Amino acid sequence: MDEPRIKVYGSATEITVAANAAGLRALAERLLGLADPELRDGYHEHLESGINLEDGSISLILARDERL
Numbered sequence: 001m002d003e004p005r006i007k008v009y010g011s012a013t014e015i016t017v018a019a020n021a022a023g024l025r026a027l028a029e030r031l032l033g034l035a036d037p038e039l040r041d042g043y044h045e046h047l048e049s050g051i052n053l054e055d056g057s058i059s060l061i062l063a064r065d066e067r068l
Contacts, residue, residue, distance in 0.1 A: 006047070007054040017060070034064045041066040 004026040006019040019027060030045060044063035047053050053060065 005054055006052070006057070008047070008057040008060045010058065015058075030062055034062055039064060 002020055002022045004020070004023040006017065006023040006027060008015065008017050010016055017027070033039075034043065034045070041064060044061055047057075047060040047062070049055055049057040049059065
């Protein structure tokens with residue numbers, strides 16, 4: 001399997017999350033994890049350029065918000 005690769009970029013009016021197949025699966029797993037019924041409201045994950053995102057990406061925060 002390929003290494004997950006995710007890039008986040010955008011402007012003031014739109015954001016793009018682009019990924020290879022492995023990256024899309026990794027992102028889906030993170031989102032499923034946030035939906036776990038045992039996690040509390042406000043739980044979140046930070047994805048950062050050069051760490052879990054490709055260099056040059058803008059930071060991405062995935063957050064659970066039960067008020068929505």
